[in-house]
Amino acid sequence: MPLFPTSFIDELKTVADIVAVVSDTVPLRKMGVTYKGLCPFHGEKTPSFNVNPDKGFFKCFGCGVGGDVIKFVELRDAVGFAEAVKTLAARVGLAVPEAEGQKENEAAIAERESLLKMHEIAAAFYRALYDTPAARRAREDVEKRGLTPETVQAFGYGYAPAVAKDAFNPELLATFPRELVLRSGLAILRDDGRVVDRFRNRLMIPIHRDSGPVIAFGGRALDKDQIPKYLNSPETPLYTKGRTFYGLHLTRPAIRQKGFAVLVEGYFDLAQLWQAGIQNVVASSGTALTPAQGRLLRRSTSKIILSFDPDAAGQGAAARSSEMLVAEGFQVNVALLPEGQDPDTFVRTEGGAAYADRLKASQPYLDYLLDRAAARHGIFAGSKAEGRRTFLTEMLAVAATIPDAAARDQFADRLAHKARITEDVIRQEIRKAAVRKTVEVPAAVRHRTPLRQAEAGLLWHLVRDPEVG
Known part of the structure; x- marks a missing residue:
């Protein structure tokens, strides 16, 4: 059986929503923190098939079958592990890496375990230093924000020492290979060949995987002239910011x-x-x-x-x-x-x-965008004709991207209310723009800021279901 990198399988199981995957086959009903439905693998009239999205597992208490999202696809499609992995990867848009040999896969697993252990050691080291006299500035920074000891404990705040003699990387170098210590992101290589701690004189904030282990750190500067203000771990085999x-x-x-x-x-x-x-x-x-x-x-x-x-x-x-x-x-x-x-x-x-x-x-995002555009052109302050014209032209250009007729009509109602123009006039102009597929767009729209580029792409989606309960 082809072997895939453990990191890839972990990522796949993280991003492949087991509730969504199972729902393709099984109508599910939310019951507390889990979902319940009729088991697709044996006949039953009373639902005994459970999906736990927190743990990423399914379990049927009728026939006993259970497993993770990959196992579900294996059983559903009657395919092997590798084929199920490829099916899921295609669904969520992940590129499938080349299958690895046994030795390479074992090496990757061992490296990952070593990196996790390093971060566990680092988190404990920083946390222990937080309560020492050297960390007074770090504690003052936290206390100034009104954060309690219970909050500090929950988030595991720590302190990275300012002086090299107090560094912890010698402990890592005594336990792990030098290259692996550098790959961890916890240390850096100086021009003189020395391996030194990446973080110095900083309030340390552990960053965890959603499953719990520490995989990176954010370090906040404690001196005013210390740059950068926030220093984060680089991307590593454990940690990808995105x-x-x-x-x-x-x-x-x-x-x-x-x-x-x-x-x-x-x-x-x-x-x-x-x-x-x-x-x-x-x-x-x-x-x-x-x-x-x-x-x-x-x-x-x-x-x-x-x-x-x-x-x-x-x-x-x-x-x-x-x-x-x-x-x-x-x-x-x-x-x-x-x-x-x-x-x-x-x-x-x-x-x-x-x-x-x-x-x-809080506002539905569509209303937020309309309000921002209206304020930009002084619509609420009795703007001149030019401002109203520009506002309408911008919004009509956006409306032309809405493919759904009902959604366009809803947008027309909101736009008409903002612009104080009859809904029929707005709908007529929107339909003209939609039929032409194009609309004359002024320079102000052609040269949009990133925010306004985002507005154009978002409005038609959000008009359909703006409520957040």
Whole structure:
């Protein structure tokens, strides 16, 4: 039987949503944290077939069959392991690597286990130092944010020492090969040939796989002139930033219970919300999301409330993330915060209850986009004819990309309300644009910012189901 890299199989099982795969064959009903249906492998009238998306397993309590998502495809399609892997990989868009020989696969497994052990050692080392006098600045930084010892313990914060004599990499070098220590991302090679710790004088924040183990770190600078402000682990055989969510290992149960996830940018955004009792939250670590992250999150929920910084960078990331999330089938809302505040600072100053109110008042993404465009052109302030004309032209150009007639009509209603023009006129113009397949687009639209490019691609998706419960 061909052998695939363990890392590939792990990734495949992570991104292949077992509920979605099983639902292709078995109608499932949500029952608490699991799903239930009639077993496809034996005849029954009372459902005894269970799917647990948290664990990624299925089990029939009638006939006893069970396994992971790959095993389900094997049984469903009556194929072998390799064929089931290829079927799943094609479904989720993963390239199947060349099958490996036994020795190569065993070597990859051994390397992975060694890297996990290194990160376990590093996390324990940093955590132990957090309570020492040398880590006073790190503790002050955390205490200034109002984070409690219980929160520190839950997230495993630690301290990377400032001086070389206190470094931990000699312990790694005494246990693991030099090249493997460098591949771990925990150490770097200096020009003089010395292997030194990557992280110095930083508050250390462990990053976990969604299944639990530490696979990387984020290090926050403790000196004002220390750059970069945040230093993250490089990508390694364990860690790919675009396939990882910060905090998901802790927050997945709450996401399932609440039925939606709050998506924030930063480590401390997440910690503040978690401490305030809003625990259905994950962090993107300051970057726009990838489809792989979308598929990972899809195992827990299909509803997202974005809560990014209100500055231009944060809103640009919100637009790019929303574009991906909608393409992956999510319902997306946007929670707006006052200028100059992020979730961390807002919760510190206003409290968790006030933030929860912001979540309740979150806008469907379509409404958010229309409001931004209307504000940009002064529609709410009695804009001049030129501003209204530009606003309508932009929105009609967007509407021309909506392939569904019913969705276009819904969009027309909202656009008419914003522009204070009759719905019939708007619908007529949208239909003309749709029939022509093209529309005269002004320079302002041709040269869109990334946010406005995202708007054009998103509107027709979101108009169909804007509600986030």
